[in-house]
Amino acid sequence: MKKKLLFTLLFLVSLISFSQQKPILKLSAVPNPFTNATKITFNATKNSDVIFTVKNVLGKTVHTQKIEAVKGKNSIPFDKGNLSKGIYIYTLQDKKHFTSKRFVIQ
Template sequence: MNYLWPRILCALLLVTTIMCAQKNKTIKELGAKYNPFRIETKISFKSIRTQAVTLSVINILGKSILIDKITAHKGMNSIAFKHNILSPGMYLYAIETSKEVLSKRFVIK
């Protein structure tokens, strides 16, 4: 029976860590309004406070297409993204703060 205690303790620690990480998120509800899109999409996210964030768009080969530092305000934020010269395909977009990164995918038709 004593051999179970380390496993139980590790499981409790893991659950506590995950719950704390979820509570401390400063960016939530990341999404693209038009996905897939041809010309433009609106990337939106909710910030729990005013903070500096970085918007990144990355192709499927891992090459950074766009890196843009912006100030996110408390509440919903929206960024218009026009693909201009990008080829049709799948791309990753991410919002990064000093402590976290949220990413999703969008498709250009």
């Protein structure tokens, strides 16, 4: 009986943890690679403040911006400014989660 109860409890805990909805979905940069500018798009599951960060491959933060995301589709225009050619990692982060991808500046 104890094994059955323990198994059921473990199953429910794992089911709850794996079924949590991520707040940021379908993160992409278009065009990628780009020469001057790109648009970062994502879907948010709720209204929230997110931090948009760009880091170089050495991990140095080269751009940070606070975004007020609305439920549904969102976009962030990104201009390369004085960044040189190369691979960069961009991240969207809310209070609990973060999602990262890469883009290439040609």
